[in-house]
Amino acid sequence: MDSSSALSQPNFYDFLNRMRHPASADLVRAIKSFIVSFSFHATDADNDSRKLQDFLVTMETTIKEHPLWVHASHEELDSAIEGLEKYVMTKLFNRTFASSSEDVKADLDVSEKIRLLQHFIRPDHLDVPRVLHNEASWLFAAKELQKINTFKAPREKLLCIMNCCRIINNLLLNISMSSNYVPAGADDFLPVLIYVTIKANPPQLHSNLKFIQLFRRNSKLVSEVEYYLTNLISAETFITNINASSLSMEESEFEKNMQLAKLANEETAARHGSILQLSGDDALTTRRHGKEIHVNLEGCEYPFMESEAKDLTVEDVQQLLRLYQHVVTRYTRLTKALARLSLHEERLLHTMKDPASSTELKKEIEKWLHKGILD
Amino acid sequence: MGCSSSLPDRNAGRLGSLNSGNSMVTDSKNLRVKLVLLGDSGVGKSCIVLRFVRGQFDPTSKVTVGASFLSQTLALQDSTTVKFEIWDTAGQERYAALAPLYYRGAAVAVVVYDITSPESFVKAKYWVKELQKHASPDIIMALVGNKADLHENRSVSVQDAQDYAEKNGMFFIETSAKTANNINQLFEEIAKRLPRTTPSS
Numbered sequence: 089m090d091s092s093s094a095l096s097q098p099n100f101y102d103f104l105n106r107m108r109h110p111a112s113a114d115l116v117r118a119i120k121s122f123i124v125s126f127s128f129h130a131t132d133a134d135n136d137s138r139k140l141q142d143f144l145v146t147m148e149t150t151i152k153e154h155p156l157w158v159h160a161s162h163e164e165l166d167s168a169i170e171g172l173e174k175y176v177m178t179k180l181f182n183r184t185f186a187s188s189s190e191d192v193k194a195d196l197d198v199s200e201k202i203r204l205l206q207h208f209i210r211p212d213h214l215d216v217p218r219v220l221h222n223e224a225s226w227l228f229a230a231k232e233l234q235k236i237n238t239f240k241a242p243r244e245k246l247l248c249i250m251n252c253c254r255i256i257n258n259l260l261l262n263i264s265m266s267s268n269y270v271p272a273g274a275d276d277f278l279p280v281l282i283y284v285t286i287k288a289n290p291p292q293l294h295s296n297l298k299f300i301q302l303f304r305r306n307s308k309l310v311s312e313v314e315y316y317l318t319n320l321i322s323a324e325t326f327i328t329n330i331n332a333s334s335l336s337m338e339e340s341e342f343e344k345n346m347q348l349a350k351l352a353n354e355e356t357a358a359r360h361g362s363i364l365q366l367s368g369d370d371a372l373t374t375r376r377h378g379k380e381i382h383v384n385l386e387g388c389e390y391p392f393m394e395s396e397a398k399d400l401t402v403e404d405v406q407q408l409l410r411l412y413q414h415v416v417t418r419y420t421r422l423t424k425a426l427a428r429l430s431l432h433e434e435r436l437l438h439t440m441k442d443p444a445s446s447t448e449l450k451k452e453i454e455k456w457l458h459k460g461i462l463d
Numbered sequence: 464m465g466c467s468s469s470l471p472d473r474n475a476g477r478l479g480s481l482n483s484g485n486s487m488v489t490d491s492k493n494l495r496v497k498l499v500l501l502g503d504s505g506v507g508k509s510c511i512v513l514r515f516v517r518g519q520f521d522p523t524s525k526v527t528v529g530a531s532f533l534s535q536t537l538a539l540q541d542s543t544t545v546k547f548e549i550w551d552t553a554g555q556e557r558y559a560a561l562a563p564l565y566y567r568g569a570a571v572a573v574v575v576y577d578i579t580s581p582e583s584f585v586k587a588k589y590w591v592k593e594l595q596k597h598a599s600p601d602i603i604m605a606l607v608g609n610k611a612d613l614h615e616n617r618s619v620s621v622q623d624a625q626d627y628a629e630k631n632g633m634f635f636i637e638t639s640a641k642t643a644n645n646i647n648q649l650f651e652e653i654a655k656r657l658p659r660t661t662p663s664s
């Protein structure tokens with residue numbers, strides 16, 4: 089893949105140093121007044137984008153003719169504009185990134201959709217040829233996408249995307265070299281990218297893509313970089329619109345999968361922050377002695393209730409520990425919740441045995457509800 | 464599905480480009496052109512690109528064959544060059560709705576059908592209509608009847624395709640990615656039709 093435009097490392101410190109030079113006082117003034125000029129207007133993504141793009145073009149000319157850069161090479165000039173873009177966009181980040189409520193909602197929607205799809209989507213649903221399946225490499229590609237919010241500069245965010253795509257391309261290339269698989273271009277690449285995107289569930293995907301398109305210097309959003317960015321935009325679009333037919337599934341099967349995924353996610357949300365994630369597959373199923381057991385903590389289907397110590401494997405112990413932590417956390421929280429209602433655990437348990445005390449308790453609770461105590 | 468005639472070269476290579484500017488022109492002598500390929504699955508789009516890219520330069524140079532983004536520079540007789548940046552699109556039906564994201568801003572669209580498949584010709588017409596509706600109005604469109612080597616199974620006549628192309632202001636050619644017949648001509652003809660910012664006086 090193209091290495092020169094997106095992957096080169098412009099030296100940001102060099103840019104900052106030059107800006108400290110007395111001779112660049114005029115540039116510094118221009119930059120400051122540009123940044124300040126934003127505070128006079130309400131946020132408007134398209135307008136902000138146009139302003140930034142125009143500014144970068146103007147500054148490119150100014151810098152080219154500036155005494156500090158008279159003998160500068162093409163690369164040095166380019167690096168200065170990169171530095172400028174990074175500096176300005178870092179300053180304007182809060183204003184320009186995920187700034188509208190529509191963007192925030194779009195981010196939540198796509199991330200929620202992905203969290204559901206993660207439960208049941210398989211490479212086959214997307215036409216990823218069997219020979220290309222390689223969860224390990226895909227994980228590396230996904231990691232690159234997940235890094236996207238560790239950067240504020242559009243160029244660096246874009247770099248995460250390019251790195252992800254490069255890993256996928258290398259994988260495709262390696263497979264075609266080590267087998268007699270004949271690479272099929274976009275037919276291979278896009279499905280893998282979509283799968284990787286679903287695995288990664290990159291933070292604020294929608295806003296990141298929008299931000300890059302609006303605020304990465306236009307002259308850098310061309311050729312290969314533009315192609316791969318378009319592919320991720322295309323992946324986002326595909327994911328947003330995924331339905332039964334786009335996965336070649338029966339309508340009823342798709343609905344069922346989505347429902348199950350929703351339930352599983354609600355369950356996870358209920359214990360969020362209190363327990364380690366079940367490793368590996370996100371689904372709340374666990375494999376034991378070759379068969380799948382649904383870990384349904386509300387419905388009391390605990391996998392180890394009938395086990396004896398001698399049957400347990402090391403893997404089981406790990407899982408047992410997770411379940412133990414889960415149960416304890418949940419129990420602690422329930423106790424606290426009851427205490428907040430000034431309700432004694434024992435009294436509550438008693439209602440299981442004694443229907444009369446149950447009715448009594450119900451009446452009491454209804455009374456509280458009336459008074460709004462439970463709000 | 465791949466291109467069965469022979470295995471592609473495996474030179475992982477790099478094509479450095481520091482092009483600046485908009486979708487088409489770098490300068491008056493050297494054009495950079497975004498080209499998309501559209502057409503039914505299996506008509507040979509990927510094979511055409513591979514043929515073009517592989518055949519042109521010496522095989523040790525510059526290009527990752529099998530990649531979905533490929534570029535190839537054509538040197539023309541008037542000492543200008545055209546760098547084709549070829550955007551491959553996923554051909555599977557489930558991805559068809561994403562095509563507009565790819566042809567947006569393209570300077571050239573190559574619409575391919577398979578001369579042995581009438582359905583693929585119908586699909587080609589569909590793509591032409593889509594492009595007329597949604598692509599840039601000055602896009603250059605080529606209609607390509609591929610797999611011309613399979614002429615004994617022909618089911619789309621040259622005349623029909625030629626007529627359709629003319630009616631829609633397109634350039635028409637039949638090619639074979641398998642034998643390489645007319646592949647370079649296709650791209651040379653496209654190059655000739657590109658608008659030049661400063662016509663040589």
Ligand SMILES: Nc1nc2c(ncn2[C@@H]2O[C@H](COP(=O)(O)OP(=O)(O)OP(=O)(O)O)[C@@H](O)[C@H]2O)c(=O)[nH]1
Pocket residue numbers: 272275464465466467468502503504505506507508509510511552553554555609610611612613638639640641642
């Ligand atoms: N005989 C013959 N076969 C061809 C020719 N071009 C391509 N093929 C074969 O047609 C099949 C499909 O070719 P591809 O290039 O993968 O088709 P595509 O249009 O890229 O298909 P999608 O990517 O699925 O949209 C392959 O098996 C090729 O070997 C040709 O000119 N002649």
Ligand SMILES: [Mg+2]
Pocket residue numbers: 272273274275508509510552554
């Ligand atoms: Mg193809």
